[in-house]
Amino acid sequence: MCSYFQEQTKDSVRQIIFSALFSPQGNKADDGRMILLGKLVSMAVAVCRVPVLECAASWLQRTPAIYSVRLARALVDDYCCLVPGSIQTLKQIFNxxxxxxxxxxxxxxxxxxxxxxxxxxxxDLLEMVVSWIFEDPRLILxxxxxxxxxxxxxxGFLELTPLTGLIRWCVKAPLAYKRKKKASLSNGHLTNKIAKDSATGADKDCHLLYSKLHLSVLQVLMMLQGHLTEKNLYGRLGLVPFDHVVxxxxxxxxxxxxxxxxxxxxEIELALDRLAQALQVAMASGAxxxxxxxxxxxxxRLPHNNLLQLVISGPVQQATHAALPPGFYPHIHTPPLGYPAHAAHPALPAHPAHPAHPAHPVQTFIPGMTFPYRPIR
Structure with missing residues (x-):
C-alpha cells in the first residue's frame, strides 16, 4: 500500500483511494481500518513517504477528532514509547x-x-513539538x-489550528506538573519514572520548553490579524473559540x-499570567x-492576578466608528485606526500673576489641596 500511494502520480486519485480505504463507516470494520492506517502512516514516517503523509494530513482534517486522536496515539506509541530515541525519525518529517x-x-x-x-x-514529544514550532511558528497556521x-x-472535527490546545498546554502545565509532584509525594514514595525524571531534571527542562512554546504561541497570535483581514474573516472567525476558553x-x-x-x-501566578497574555493578544489580533x-x-472565580485584572478591565472604549471592524479593541496609548486626528487646541490666554500667599506650613499629600499643618496629639 505504501508503494502504491508513492507511485500514484495523480494526487486526486491518491486522496480518493485513501479516503475510500480509511474513512470511518460506523461499523465493526472501523477498528481494523484504524489499525491498518496506524501501521501505514507509521511506515510512511519511517521511510519518509511524503504522498502518504499528505493523504494522512487530509484524512486528519476531514475525519472526526475521536479517530484523529487514535492515529496520533498510535504514532506516539511507535515513536515515543516502544523504542527509545526513535522520536528523531518522527522529528525529521518536519521538512x-x-x-x-x-x-x-x-x-x-x-x-x-x-x-x-x-x-x-x-x-520527548513535547520537545519535538516545541522545536518544530520554535523553528517556524507559521507551521501551526x-x-x-x-x-x-x-x-x-x-x-466534532479537529480545529483549523492547534492554537487552543497549545494555549491549554502552556497555561495548565505549571499546575499539572505541581499536581503530579504532589500526588507522588502523597503516596509516601516516588515511582521509578518520577524518581528518574527528578534525577535528570526532566521536569525542569519541560518547564523551560513550555515557556519557549508560550512565546511562540504569542508570536503566532500576533501574525493572525493580517491573515484574517486578508481572508476577509476578521471579526467573523475565531481561531481561539470562546467556547473553548470557558x-x-x-x-x-x-x-x-x-x-x-x-x-x-x-505555579498559580504563572498559569494566570500566561492565560492573561494569551487572552489579551488573541483578542487584539481578532483570534x-x-x-x-x-x-x-x-x-x-479565578484567584486574583494583577495582569488578568488589567486584561479583563481593558482599555477605555471610545465611541463606535464604522471604520473599525467588529471586536476591535483600540490600543490604550495610540489612536485607533479609522479615527480622524483631533485638531490642535487653541492656545489658552496667560493667567495674571496671583499675589503671594502668606507663608505658613502646609501639607501637600493631596494635589491641589492645602491646609494648615496640625500635629497629631
Missing part, C-alpha cells in the same frame, strides 16, 4: 511534510489535555492558510482549588471574539 506536522500537533494537543497525570505529553474556510466550522478557565480554577494555594502560589464583559463573567 518533508509540514502540513502533516501541523495536523499531528493539533491531534496530540487534543489527546494530551493535561486533565490527569497520564495525559501529560511525554517529554498551514491548515488555516491553505484551506477554503466557511464561517461556521463543523463540530472550560479552560474552569479547569484552571479547579486545579487552583485542588492544590494548596500557599504551596502552589508561584478570540468576545467582550471584556464575557471575560469578566468567566474569570470571576
Amino acid at each position: 518533508a511534510s509540514p502540513r502533516f506536522c501541523c495536523q499531528f500537533i493539533t491531534s496530540v494537543t487534543v489527546l494530551y489535555d493535561l486533565s490527569s497525570d497520564d495525559l501529560i505529553p511525554p517529554s 498551514i491548515t488555516f492558510l491553505n484551506t477554503p474556510i466557511a464561517a461556521n466550522l463543523p463540530i 472550560p479552560l478557565v474552569e479547569e484552571i480554577n479547579r486545579l487552583s482549588d485542588e492544590l494548596n494555594p500557599l504551596n502552589a502560589s508561584k 478570540l471574539l468576545c467582550t471584556r464583559d464575557d471575560l469578566r463573567t468567566v474569570c470571576a
Whole structure:
C-alpha cells in the first residue's frame, strides 16, 4: 500500500483511494481500518513517504477528532514509547511534510489535555513539538492558510489550528506538573519514572520548553490579524473559540482549588499570567471574539492576578466608528485606526500673576489641596 500511494502520480486519485480505504463507516470494520492506517502512516514516517503523509494530513482534517486522536496515539506509541530515541525519525518529517506536522500537533494537543497525570505529553514529544514550532511558528497556521474556510466550522472535527490546545498546554502545565509532584509525594514514595525524571531534571527542562512554546504561541497570535483581514474573516472567525476558553478557565480554577494555594502560589501566578497574555493578544489580533464583559463573567472565580485584572478591565472604549471592524479593541496609548486626528487646541490666554500667599506650613499629600499643618496629639 505504501508503494502504491508513492507511485500514484495523480494526487486526486491518491486522496480518493485513501479516503475510500480509511474513512470511518460506523461499523465493526472501523477498528481494523484504524489499525491498518496506524501501521501505514507509521511506515510512511519511517521511510519518509511524503504522498502518504499528505493523504494522512487530509484524512486528519476531514475525519472526526475521536479517530484523529487514535492515529496520533498510535504514532506516539511507535515513536515515543516502544523504542527509545526513535522520536528523531518522527522529528525529521518536519521538512518533508509540514502540513502533516501541523495536523499531528493539533491531534496530540487534543489527546494530551493535561486533565490527569497520564495525559501529560511525554517529554520527548513535547520537545519535538516545541522545536518544530520554535523553528517556524507559521507551521501551526498551514491548515488555516491553505484551506477554503466557511464561517461556521463543523463540530466534532479537529480545529483549523492547534492554537487552543497549545494555549491549554502552556497555561495548565505549571499546575499539572505541581499536581503530579504532589500526588507522588502523597503516596509516601516516588515511582521509578518520577524518581528518574527528578534525577535528570526532566521536569525542569519541560518547564523551560513550555515557556519557549508560550512565546511562540504569542508570536503566532500576533501574525493572525493580517491573515484574517486578508481572508476577509476578521471579526467573523475565531481561531481561539470562546467556547473553548470557558472550560479552560474552569479547569484552571479547579486545579487552583485542588492544590494548596500557599504551596502552589508561584505555579498559580504563572498559569494566570500566561492565560492573561494569551487572552489579551488573541483578542487584539481578532483570534478570540468576545467582550471584556464575557471575560469578566468567566474569570470571576479565578484567584486574583494583577495582569488578568488589567486584561479583563481593558482599555477605555471610545465611541463606535464604522471604520473599525467588529471586536476591535483600540490600543490604550495610540489612536485607533479609522479615527480622524483631533485638531490642535487653541492656545489658552496667560493667567495674571496671583499675589503671594502668606507663608505658613502646609501639607501637600493631596494635589491641589492645602491646609494648615496640625500635629497629631
